[in-house]
Each structure stands twice: as structure tokens, then as C-alpha cells.
Amino acid sequence: QKEVEQNSGPLSVPEGAIASLNCTYSDRGSQSFFWYRQYSGKSPELIMSIYSNGDKEDGRFTAQLNKASQYVSLLIRDSQPSDSATYLCAVRPPPSNTGKLIFGQGTTLQVKP
């Protein structure tokens, strides 16, 4: 069974702090990893994608990938109340030619003013 695991939270951080969201996956052959943000009652929207080991930064967001440990994380710097949402980790397992994604259950982030 191919799995993607996330802590459901809620993760509560004060405004201005760094929020750290974590995700592990079971299929070692996975090559593409995505973070989606989902506001309550809305559809998922893509925040970050990462394919290579290491860090990838985009504004206040940094995705980190460690394929050896089968671990991907999302850091949100200077957290804002508007960042309060559920963050879904998604992994593309092999074979990748179907484009299928396996989603974690999501981590709920609460940023308190």
C-alpha cells in the first residue's frame, strides 16, 4: 500500500513565527512531491513542487526533500493569519506516466495573531 503520512494537527503557531509541516512517504521510487494549501470549503491550490534533494525556496515558503529518509517538509516563515489552512502533501509514485498523486490527510495550521 503506497502511503503518505502527515500529522493532522492542528499545528498552532503565533503570527510571525516559522511553521514547520512534515510528510513521510512509503514508495522509495517516488520522484515528484507537491504541497497544496486548502482553505476551509475551498479546493486545493498548489504552493510548491520539489523534485531534487535539498531545499527549494519561493517567497516565505521553503520545501525540503530528503529521498533517503523519504521525508518532505514545508517551512512557512513569518507566518500570517491568512496562512491558516490545511496543507496537503502529495507524492507522485511510479509509474509516473499516469500523473497520479497520493495525498496525505493534511495538516491543519492555525496562525494566531
Added chain:
Amino acid sequence: NAGVTQTPKFRILKIGQSMTLQCAQDMNHNYMYWYRQDPGMGLKLIYYSVGAGITDKGEVPNGYNVSRSTTEDFPLRLELAAPSQTSVYFCASSNLSGRQDGQPQHFGDGTRLSIL
């Protein structure tokens, strides 16, 4: 830009009724997907399609059917609605041209379906 359009946005069905959830995309994407999301849970893949005329089952296909007669449209059919099918349904599309495995999926706004 329309992107992925789902209709209807909300629907209430009685047990045993049937209905079709519509999904259309205008991005010329070859790949389309149907997910369901139960409260507090992630997305579970119901069916997917890699091109017109080609469909395949995902993790939770029982009770659903799909067709893909055109690149743009990917309707999801519920034949005999059951309370367990109460959920939010999302349609998504992607294009695996270029970097084959790196393209994300783009989601529609969802259909909230209640079966009573």
C-alpha cells in the same frame, strides 16, 4: 481563465437516485482525475484518464463510472446513490508534456454532494 469547471456546486440526492457530476477543462490537458474528500481527510482517487477514450480505476472506484469522449470533458456517474457517497468531489487535470513527472494537478472548485 476558466481552468477546471465543475457543476453542480451543491446537490442533495435521495438514496438510490443517480446523477452525473460534470467536469470540463479548457487547458488542453490530457490527464484528468476524480477525487473524493471526506471530512478531515485527504483526497482519494476515484478514477482517472490519460486521454480521450482511456480511463482507469483509482483507489475507491466502487459505485462510480466515468467516460472520456473528448479531451475537455470527464463526467463522473453515480448510478445508485448511497449515504457512503456523501462527500466533496474534486476534478483535477494535468499535462505531463515536458518534464514528464513534474507537472502538478489543477483542481476545480468541487461539488458538495449529500445523499439522504
